[in-house]
Amino acid sequence: MRQKGRPILAAFQFLSRFPVRAELDFTPELLKRSAKYYPLVGAAIGIVIWIIAVVASLGLPVLPVSVILLIAWVWLTGGLHLDGWMDSADAFLSYRPREKMLEIMKDSRVGAMGVLACVLLLLFKMSLLATLLSRGLYVSGAAMMTAPVWSRWFMSLAMRHWPTARGGEGLAGRFRGQSGKDTLLATLLALVLSAGLLLLAAVPEWGDMNIIIPMVYYVLAPLLAWGVGSWMASRMNARLGGLTGDTYGAINEGLEAVLLLLACLLFQ
Structure with missing residues (x-):
């Protein structure tokens, strides 16, 4: 296996259940190098979710389709980030x-x-997915395919800009040492992927859509991810003295x- 491809494979193995057939040693160095490819994993997840949405919408109403999409979404990620969301809720809402x-x-164990x-x-x-599905394939596709890109982009950003709560210990500690070049590459990758996915989502309605709103969404999505993500990370950092693997998942x-x-x- 080529060394250059190992970080990409590691990103897919770590963040998803895509069938990546490779024996990888998840060393801190490999984990650090893989983080810049997180937006690519998000794009792959988003594409699969949208394909399922298109197929399921042929014979089912929006509400059952949105439930199916949620099930597929959780399965594709192995519940990794959802586990972080639950653990973070147990911790922060304990007020300890x-x-x-x-x-x-x-x-x-998971608490109440x-x-x-x-x-x-x-x-x-589920309510958001049902709303998007009711507004057409382009709207739902644009959102489903780009949201996982920018949420995972911010995880790679958080690994660089906020300290880890347990120092060098724990999962978060294994990602320490992200460089500015890594962050830049992750950002450029997310921008390119987001543009391509917005164009892909437009295929079913090509020639019959307003291009202004997609352009606004393309600009606002990363800004919102950065703003809300920074707020979440700062609040967590203030309480814990740093971030953990669970908080990365919760932020995502x-x-x-x-x-x-x-x-x-935006897409009314």
């Missing part, structure tokens, strides 16, 4: 001291706050929902 919150995050946060998030996402889940909401507000 820092050390106790970190201990709660390490516990494999985590379950409630998961249910409410999935209900919110929150940003996906926010970006879907942006599409609902």
Whole structure:
């Protein structure tokens, strides 16, 4: 296997259930190098979700389709980020001291706050997906394919700009040392992918759409991901003294929902 391709394969193996057949040693160096390709994994997830949406919409109403999409979305990610969302909810909503919150995050069990946060998030996402599906293939495709790109882009950004709560220990500690070049490459990749996916989503309605709103969405999506993601990361950092692997996942889940909401507000 070529060394240049290993970080891409590592990103897909770590963040998704895509059948990547490769024996990889997830060393800190490989994990750091793979983070800049997270937007690519998000794009792949978004494309699969949209294909499922197109096929399922041929015979089902929007509400069952949105539930199917949620199931597929969670399966494709292995529930990795959702687990982080639940663990973070258990920790932050416990209103305990820092050390106790970190201990709660390490516990494999899910508490009441985590379950409630998961249910409410999935209900919110389902309502957003149903709304987008009701507004057409372009609207739903534009949102479903780009939201995972920008949410995962911000995870790579957070790894560079905020410290880790446990120092060199834990999963987050293995990603320490992201360079400015890595962040720039992740940003350029996300911009290119986002533009391509917006064009791909437009294929079913080519020649019969307003190009202004997609352009506005293309500009606002990364700005919103950066703004909301920075706010979330800063609040978590203030409480924990840094970020953890769970908080990266929680931020990803929150940003996906926010970006879907942006599409609902823009594409009327």
